[in-house]
Structure formats: C-alpha cells, structure tokens
Amino acid sequence: MTDIFPRIRKWLTAEWLLVILIGLLPVMLWAVPAPLPDLIALVDWKTVAALAGLMVLSRGLEISGLIDRLGRMMIAKLRSTRGLAFALVLFAALLSAVVTNDVALFVTVPLTLGLARVANLPVARLVIFQALAVNAGSALSPVGNPQNLFLWQRSGAGFVEFTLAMLPMAGAMLIIVLALIPLGFGRARLVLHDTTGAVPLQRGLMMLSLAAYPMFLLAVNAGHALIGAGAVLAVFALLFRNLLRGVDWPLLLVFVLMFVNLGLLGQVPTLAALTAAAMDGADAAYAVGALLSQVMSNVPAAIFLAPFAEDWRALAWGVNVGGFGLAIGSLANLIALRLGGQKGIWWQFHLWSLPVFGASLGAGALLLALLG
Template sequence: MVSIIILALVVLLISIRRLGRYEIAMWQAMTLGAILVLITRQISFQQAILSINFEVIFFLLFMFILGSALELSGSLEYLAFKLFKKAKNVDLLILQMIFFFGILSSIFTNDTIAIVGTGLALILSRNHKIDTKLILLTVAFSVTIGSTLSPIGNPQNLIIAVEGSIPNPFLTFFKFNFIPMILNSFFAYLVLKFFFRKEFREEELIHEEVEIQDSSLAMITLISSIILVVLIIIKVIVAYLTPSNDFPLVYIAMVSAIPVIVLSKRRREILSEIDYKTLIFFVSMFILMESVFLSGAIQSTLDKLKLGSIGPLNILGVSVIISQLVSNVPASMILLPLVRNSVPTLMALASGTTIAGNLTILGAASNIIAIQKSEKLGHSISFLEFLKVGLVLTTFDLFVYGFFYGIVAKLNILR
C-alpha cells in the first residue's frame, strides 16, 4: 500500500511540476519515488538492482549516442528538410509526420523513432514557427499508434507475441491492427487540429535549403544509420523465420553506435550531449514500479476481476488503466498470465497497453523519451496539457478497437 501511495505522489508531482517555489522535472519526481520506496523498505537494494532492465537502459544510451551525432553533424536538420520539403502547409506537414513516424515505429520500434524523431520534429517546429506542444504531441501520438502494427513496434508487443505464442505474429498484428491504425492516425490529426487550430494557418510553408555542418561526422553517422537499418531488417527476418534465434535490440543499438564512438573525433562532445536525465528516469521508474508489483495490490485486484473469462473488449479498457499506473511494459507482464490464451484476447492486450500511451505522459516510455529530450532543449508540455488532448484521442482509439474487436468476436474471424 505504501508503494501505491508513493506512486500516486510521483504522478501528482509530475502533474503539477512544482513544489513550493521549486520546479520539479519528471526525472526528479521519479527519482524521489525510487528513493522513498528504498528508504521505507518497500523494496530491498538487491531487488532494486535486479528490477532495472539494463537492456533498455543500454539500448537508450547507444541510441542517444547516435542521435547526438546526427544532431551535431547537422544530418538531422538536413534529413528534416529532405523528408518534409514537399509539405506545403501545416496540415500536410502534420499528416506526413503522423504517418511517416508511425510506419517507421512499426519497423524500428517506437522508442527509437521517439529519440530521433523528437529532435527532427523540434527542428521543423523552429524553422516553421510551429508550437512545440503540437509537434511533441504529434511525435508521441504517431509513434504510439504506428507501433501497434507489428510485434516489434514496441516492447510489450514483443513480450505478448513471444510469451503468448501468437502464430505468425507479423501477419497477425497486421491483420488485427492495420485498419484501426489508419483510422486512429487520421483521428489523431483531427484532434490535434481541433486543439491547435490557430497553428494550422493557411499560408504556404517555406522550406529553406539546409547544408550538412560537419561532413566527416555526417559520413560516420550515415555508416551507423545503414548498420542500424540493415540489422533491424535482419532482426525482422530472423524473428519471422526462426523466433528462437532472435536477438535483443540492444545489440543492434550497440553495434550501430560503435562507428560514432570509435571513428569520430568529437566523441567527447557527443557523449556530453547524451540525455542522462532520461536514463536516470528509467532506472528510477523500474525500481518504483517493481516495488508496486511486489506489493501485490494490483495483481490481487486483477485476480478478483477474473479477467480471463471476460474477453478482449474488457481487456482493452483494463490494460489502458493499468498502463497508467505501472507503464505499458509492466502492465503487459502483469496482465498476460491473467488473460485467456486466445489470439483476439492477446491482441486486445497488445492494443490496449499500446494505445494507453496516448492518454498520459506516463502511459508509454516513448512519451517520456520525447518529452525529456524536448525539456533538455528548453521545451516541454505539462501532464494536464497532454491529458487534455490524449483523453479525447484515447477515447476514440478505444471506440475503434472496441468496434473492431466486437466485429471480430461476432463474426468469429481473425482467429
């Protein structure tokens, strides 16, 4: 119970971002929560160390290295120009970002695109004088919605696909989520346009030609990026043909970062630009969420609900709620043993824990990555500002998935 109270305190601090005269960053609030559960002995030091998913931490570290190199070389700004130079107005730009980042997230995982995409999106915001809140929400929503499309789109999809033994996972995820993904992507655009209608001005966007700032570093980042793409393609093929031989994403990130670390003369500058505060946030989050898990409060409540007997529609709603309390990856691990072993129910769990990221900042790791990165650059969005827009979008997301899964259940299809 103490862990739940501490978690509630952390959520409150992240919501208000202030304690008296002092502003509190998200990483500071989460670190405070981790310290409190350790001090109150809700989790032992050994359990705390074991709770940290170092695979995630090192994945983020290596991707941050590549992201920093892309920014310092000017490659990211050059890429932003090349990718979106045909967008004649803000409407087309936001639509292109939603679908571009979304599709990439289904291939390269939402966390990867959140890291690179946020920097790219903030450049677009600066160049075209677009509200950074609109840009941040575009990145957050697009990588969340797009990642539903494949079993490697996000960590919880992969966990559910493997542990749930979903047959032919790439085809199954596509069949269940392609139509909802398209509908939810278009609605994300409409919701953003409604809340930020002043930003969707009619005048034509002017895209100024951009040049690479550091050609040597740009060449190194190009090599790293090619390695990244090739290894992810290999991972997709391996995961599809022989799942037992699949390898972690952290290996891909590590190998991709090696050229930057070894070959670049600006390695110290690159390492100094890494967002270490985000890494601290995730270390603290793992500790706090493990203490909540060890308390057994959530598991006992879910067990009483007998989720295994109520089907995919209820799983959708419950998974969205639980994901706000413990984030979506832990939520998938908590709920997976409690649901019945049918493809529609397992897919509902994957969809619910993923679109939960559209509701609040804490609903998805990719949200944290995007917002922490933006805060480092002097931009942010509050918990309530995110919730105001996210609540409308998530309601529609649930309606789409509920309607779709209702048809699936009624017609006995997609099994």
C-alpha cells in the same frame, strides 16, 4: 553561493519526474523490501543500453547538419503547416511499426527541431502529434514497441497473425490521430525565414552517425544492446567527445527508476489478487490493460497482466490504447516530450492525448463487440 539555490530550483523544475521517482523509491522499498541484487534485476538493462546508444546517434545526426538539410528540403516540398503535420505524423507512424516507437521518435523529433530553425512552426504541437502517431503506428507490428514484442512472444502467434490481429485497433487509433490534425494545425503557408543560416554540414560526424545507426539497431535486435551501446559510446568519446555533453543523460536514470519502482509495484500481493478478480473475459482484459497503463505505463502493465489474461489480443489492444492519455502511459511519450524540450509541452500533451485516449478506448470496445 547565492547562485546555487536558483540553479537547484531550475534543476528540480526541469527534472521533476526524476525527483518524483527518487522520492517514490523508499516508499516502494518499504512496501516491498528487496535487496540490491533484486532491484538491479528489475531493470531491463538492454532497453536502457538501447536508449543510450540511440540518444548519442540521434544527437550526432542532429548536430552534424543533416537534419537541418532534410528540414529545408521538406519545407521546399510542402505548402502548409497542416501538410507538414500530416507528413510528419504518417512518417512517424510508419517508421514506428518497423523500427519501434522510440527509434522513430529519435529520428522525427530532431527533424522537427531542425525544421523549426528555418521556419516558424508550432514545435510543441508537432512533437505531441508525433508522440501520438508512434503510439498508434507501433501498435500494428510485433516489433513496434516493447509490450507488443513481449505479448507476441508469449502468445505463440506468428508474425503475420499478430499483425492482422492488431490491424483494426492500430488503424482506428491512427485514423483518430489524423482526424485531429485539422483542429490542431492551420493552412498557414510554410515560409523559410532563414535561407542563409544553414547549420554547417559536418561530413565526418554525419557519415559516422549514419553508418553506426543501422549497425547499432542490428546489434540491439540480435540481443547485444549492451555491447552495441558500449561501442557507440567508445567511438564517440574518442572522436566527438564534446557531443556527449549535450546528451540527455538524466533520461536514462528516469528509465532505470521507472523499471525499479514499477517492478516493485507489481509485486504487491494485494494488487495481484485484485487483478486476478478483475481479468474476467476479453472486455475486462482490454479495459484493465488500458486503464492500468495510465498508472504504471503500458510495458509494465502488459508484463503484470499477461499471466491473468486469457485473450492476448484484447490485452494487446488495451495496453496499446493505454499509451495515450497520461504521459506516463507510454515510455515513448516521455521520450518525445523530453526530446522536444518546449515550454509548456507537458500540459499541452494532455489536452490532445486524453481525448485521443477516450476516443480510442471507445473505438476498441466497439471493435471487440463487432469482431468478437
């Protein structure tokens, strides 16, 4: 019995965001009463299903030993911690523009954790810079993140037209992140501290994870995320049941509660009236998009503000810049920090992300003034 309270305290500390979201739910229901079917409808279940499948597949790649092998190969090619940081940031940014920011993190963060097993690395800082990198890189593409996908469909712009419209802002954001790498990482030489303790390669698990990854992404892109996630869970439950125990399942509940709480927040009449008054011109759409993302995350902010915005490009720039700053500004931040699992990573993230937010916000305002 005496062990229960320390365990509860440890769980509350580890799952503080989940606890806050649970506590906010009755407050939001008091402000915006809604029946259970309406609450269920607020959740983007395709996104939740996609996250579930990706968490299982990335876990499979990690414990199969493949990530460890890739990490050793990367260290053999690079000479310094700073060089590794540049490589991971660029890889994460480019990958996020193609396969979305969350998928990029499910690849690069486990890779970083694998690298840390064979060399002394500033893991928390590397993960933080990858979170910043995917926020910048994913801003370029219509399919790079959920807010871009939503605004792309709503704008009626073509794929190339949308990409070209986002290029100046995405480029500026990535340059800012890259410019900070020399401040965050030294020139210390990368040295393997474990040349014999490689994680054993589980070929069956590796082949299954590698084969299932693109198939699952195709299913998600085709609108069959729920079916794809169900298939992934069924196969892994049958063949590698123990793997499922190591998946961060509470993270899914965090996302469900975020959708519900933020969806209810967007239905408050006063907020809608204030937003309509604030969204006056491209500069206003940009600023409100960036700032509101700090309160309700950039995906809900984009959905909430879109009906009031006349300039979709300005709003898209704003909500993508809003992915920096506070961790809640982007769901990708939460994924990265949770996957990283390093002590003190949450407050360290803000030491880097808040300055990037300020610099990006200023850069975007200047670009809007120059480009019109």
